[in-house]
Structures are given as C-alpha cells and as structure tokens.
Amino acid sequence: MKILITSGGTTEKIDSVRGITNHATGSLGKYIAEAFLEKGNHVTLVTTKEAVKPADHPLLTVHTITNVDSLLKTLEPLVKTHDVFIHSMAVSDYTPVYMTDLNEVEQAEHVSDLLNRQNTESKISSKEEYQVLFMKKTPKVISLVKSWNPDICLIGFKLLVNVSKEELFAVARESLQKNKARYILANDLTEIKGEQHHAYLLDESHVYEANTKKAIANLIFERVTNHD
Amino acid sequence: MKILITSGGTTEKIDSVRGITNHATGSLGKYIAEAFLEKGNHVTLVTTKEAVKPADHPLLTVHTITNVDSLLKTLEPLVKTHDVFIHSMAVSDYTPVYMTDLNEVEQAEHVSDLLNRQNTESKISSKEEYQVLFMKKTPKVISLVKSWNPDICLIGFKLLVNVSKEELFAVARESLQKNKARYILANDLTEIKGEQHHAYLLDESHVYEANTKKAIANLIFERVTNHD
Numbered sequence: 001m002k003i004l005i006t007s008g009g010t011t012e013k014i015d016s017v018r019g020i021t022n023h024a025t026g027s028l029g030k031y032i033a034e035a036f037l038e039k040g041n042h043v044t045l046v047t048t049k050e051a052v053k054p055a056d057h058p059l060l061t062v063h064t065i066t067n068v069d070s071l072l073k074t075l076e077p078l079v080k081t082h083d084v085f086i087h088s089m090a091v092s093d094y095t096p097v098y099m100t101d102l103n104e105v106e107q108a109e110h111v112s113d114l115l116n117r118q119n120t121e122s123k124i125s126s127k128e129e130y131q132v133l134f135m136k137k138t139p140k141v142i143s144l145v146k147s148w149n150p151d152i153c154l155i156g157f158k159l160l161v162n163v164s165k166e167e168l169f170a171v172a173r174e175s176l177q178k179n180k181a182r183y184i185l186a187n188d189l190t191e192i193k194g195e196q197h198h199a200y201l202l203d204e205s206h207v208y209e210a211n212t213k214k215a216i217a218n219l220i221f222e223r224v225t226n227h228d
Numbered sequence: 229m230k231i232l233i234t235s236g237g238t239t240e241k242i243d244s245v246r247g248i249t250n251h252a253t254g255s256l257g258k259y260i261a262e263a264f265l266e267k268g269n270h271v272t273l274v275t276t277k278e279a280v281k282p283a284d285h286p287l288l289t290v291h292t293i294t295n296v297d298s299l300l301k302t303l304e305p306l307v308k309t310h311d312v313f314i315h316s317m318a319v320s321d322y323t324p325v326y327m328t329d330l331n332e333v334e335q336a337e338h339v340s341d342l343l344n345r346q347n348t349e350s351k352i353s354s355k356e357e358y359q360v361l362f363m364k365k366t367p368k369v370i371s372l373v374k375s376w377n378p379d380i381c382l383i384g385f386k387l388l389v390n391v392s393k394e395e396l397f398a399v400a401r402e403s404l405q406k407n408k409a410r411y412i413l414a415n416d417l418t419e420i421k422g423e424q425h426h427a428y429l430l431d432e433s434h435v436y437e438a439n440t441k442k443a444i445a446n447l448i449f450e451r452v453t454n455h456d
Contacts, residue, residue: 011249011251014248015389016389016417017250017251017318017387017389017417018248018249018250018251018320019248019249019251020242020246020247020248020249021239021246021247021248021249022245022246023239023245023246023247050278090245092246093354094354094359097358102339102340102343105333105339106338106339106340110334111330111333111334111339111360112330112334112358115330115358121389122389122390122417123387123388123389123417126321126322126365128365129364129365130325130340130343130362130363130364130365131322131362131363132339132360132361132362132363133360133361133363134358134359134360135358135359135360135361136357136358137354137356137357137358137359159245159351160351161243161244161245161350161351162350189244189245189350189351
C-alpha cells in the first residue's frame with residue numbers, strides 16, 4: 001500500500017522576515033509514518049523544514065513544503081497516486097493580504113478597499129505603534145482531496161481547544177461527511193502534553209480511543225489496514 | 229569573560245494554535261557561542277526551542293524563551309551579570325492585540341476602539357472569508373540593555389532587506405549611537421544564503437567585513453576580545 005502523510009505546520013509569509021505559523025512539531029506524523037514503514041508500506045511524507053522526521057528509510061520519500069500554496073501544488077499529484085492519505089498537518093487557515101498602520105485603516109472610505117492593496121516593501125517598517133494585518137482564508141486542503149482522487153482512503157484531523165466531548169464529536173462527524181473521510185482523528189489541545197495525547201478516531205458509527213502519540217499511530221495503522 | 233548571546237527568532241501567539249514568527253535558524257548565534265566556548269569563556273545562550281544549538285559544553289548554559297515578554301524577563305538579570313551581550317536574535321517587533329472579522333472593523337465608530345477589545349476564544353474561528361489582526365509594537369530589547377547594565381559591551385544586529393550599502397551603514401550607525409552599542413553587525417537578507425552570509429561589523433569609525441557565518445562569528449570574537 002502507498003501511504004501519503006502530512007505533518008508539521010505551514011507558515012504564511014507576512015514579508016521576507018515575518019510569517020504566521022501554525023504550531024506543530026510533526027511528531028505525531030513521524031510516529032504514523034514509522035508505523036507504516038515498519039510493516040513494509042511505501043510512505044510519502046509531506047512536511048516542513050522545522051518538523052521532526054523519521055530516520056532515512058528505503059521505503060520513505062520526504063517532500064518539504066512551506067505554505068498552503070506549496071502544499072496544494074505538492075499534494076495534488078501525490079493524492080492521485082496513493083491509496084491512503086493521512087492529513088495530520090496543521091494548515092494555516094488565513095494568509096496575509098496587506099499590512100498597514102492604523103491611520104490608513106481609519107482614513108479608508110471602505111475598509112474592504114484595503115484588501116486590494118499590496119505591500120511593496122520587502123520588510124515592512126516597524127516605526128508605527130500599531131499595525132493592522134488583513135488576511136484572507138486559504139483553500140481547505142481536505143475538501144479538495146476526493147476531487148483529486150475519489151478512491152483514496154482519507155483520514156482527516158480535527159484539533160479543537162477546550163470543548164466538550166459532544167462538541168468535539170459533532171465537529172469531527174461534520175468533517176467526516178463533508179470531506180468524505182474514512183476516519184477523523186478528533187483531539188483537544190488541552191489534552192495534549194508531550195507524549196501524552198488523548199484522541200478519538202471516529203467514523204459514522206464507531207469511536208476508538210488512544211492516550212499517547214504512539215498509540216494514536218498504531219490505532220490509525222490498525223484501522224487503515226483492517227479496512228483495505 | 230562571561231558572554232551572553234541570543235539566537236533564533238521569537239514567536240508572538242495569536243491564539244493557542246497560531247503565532248507570528250520571526251524566521252531565524254539560530255545558526256549564526258550557535259557559531260558565535262562556539263567561538264567563545266572554544267577559548268574557555270563562559271557562555272549563556274538565550275534561544276528558542278526551534279533554534280539550532282551548540283553541543284553540550286561544561287561552560288555553556290542555555291535558557292529557552294518563546295516571545296518578547298519571556299525574553300525580557302529572562303534577559304534583565306542576565307544582562308546585569310555578564311560582561312558582553314551579543315544580541316543576534318530576531319525579535320518580533322509587533323504582538324497581536326485583537327483579531328476579528330471585516331464586519332466588526334467596518335462597523336466600528338473608531339477603528340482604534342478595537343485595540344481595547346480582546347479575543348475570548350482559545351482558537352479563533354476560521355469561518356469568515358477575511359480576518360483583521362491588530363498588533364501593537366513590542367518593547368525594543370536592545371534599547372533597554374544599557375539601562376540594565378551601563379558597563380556591558382553590547383553588540384547589536386541590524387538586518388535590512390535589499391537596501392544600498394549607504395542606507396545599511398546609516399541605519400546601523402544610528403542604532404550604534406541610540407543603543408550605545410560597541411558594534412553593530414549590519415547585514416542584508418539578499419546577501420544571506422545558507423553558510424554564505426555577507427555582513428559588516430561597524431563602530432563609529434571602523435568597518436570590518438565577513439562572508440560566511442563562521443567568519444562573522446570569528447570576527448565578533450576577535451573584536452570583542454581585542455577590546456576587553
């Protein structure tokens with residue numbers, strides 16, 4: 001089986017020195033990759049320079065991306081040629097459009113006009129007391145997967161922060177249906193600390209539970225290989 | 229001699245999963261630390277979890293910080309007890325205050341009123357097509373150093389992007405005077421690529437030049453130890 005895994009977090013540039021980053025170490029994706037490699041599967045890992053990665057392995061191919069745009073361009077051909085896609089990467093949901101000072105925002109006739117402006121400086125000046133950054137939603141990668149390859153087995157991830165189990169399950173099952181995923185790995189940031197990582201793997205009618213990153217990796221491996 | 233060095237780049241949190249990061253690998257700070265350690269100096273390195281660091285060494289102490297606030301709290305007592313401070317860290321110049329959708333900005337009577345609002349959600353929703361992030365200037369670490377310890381030998385860093393040599397020197401010498409630094413290391417992002425790193429070390433009347441990160445580290449070591 002050919003397994004495609006994403007890990008780490010994307011960064012969207014504000015200018016040549018600053019960016020908006022989604023924090024993610026990449027360690028869960030690393031464990032998932034290792035679980036599949038150990039059993040002789042081909043693994044393609046799409047990750048970032050900063051993320052932790054598995055050791056070199058004859059069955060492992062690594063692609064390095066930076067932002068959502070490079071992620072999309074890298075993923076599309078890979079999704080078409082893999083059997084399973086495990087999308088554990090923390091993907092930026094907004095990307096910078098324009099950064100300016102408070103004065104320009106106050107002077108604008110319509111605030112939305114500023115969305116059509118662009119910074120021309122390579123490094124935006126840091127003289128003003130306040131800055132205002134306008135950001136635009138990025139394309140949702142997970143929603144494109146089935147249009148690229150309707151047959152791929154998709155495992156999505158949903159990370160919420162400090163919500164009830166009911167809300168976490170409801171949001172995960174909404175994602176399951178909308179993105180035609182086989183499973184969603186649902187977790188809450190308040191229940192992640194180092195190797196301790198409480199998570200639920202859900203489909204329409206089942207819930208599987210795990211308490212460490214390694215256990216999550218093994219659970220995903222078992223469920224994916226049971227079904228195929 | 230007791231040498232205090234900063235390296236890497238700070239991250240200011242937007243919410244529990246997103247942050248604004250200044251990109252910096254920490255490798256120049258690592259080389260500088262190694263140059264001083266090799267000659268038997270005590271080195272204290274203030275850096276980030278993500279930055280590359282020297283190998284363990286009996287004369288090396290490492291402190292890990294995240295954002296400007298934790299950097300300031302960590303540095304103040306250290307600046308008071310060291311002889312030399314080499315500030316190569318890329319420090320965030322703005323920190324998030326409030327993030328909201330376009331509608332709330334358009335509806336505000338005065339845009340500046342939004343600077344008094346605060347996000348209450350742990351993870352800001354990603355439903356809206358646009359988001360607006362209000363940011364406030366952070367304290368300039370380098371400007372506080374001499375108020376903490378008037379006798380410390382201060383080496384500041386100035387990174388500009390795609391400017392003339394004249395402009396780079398003018399900005400560096402302004403920083404030299406304003407912050408009472410012994411030297412400013414002035415460099416342009418367009419002249420940094422991997423180990424290749426063109427930089428000037430300036431005081432009021434001298435300019436020293438180097439072309440690699442290792443050469444910069446050695447140059448700083450030589451100038452600092454020549455003077456003390």
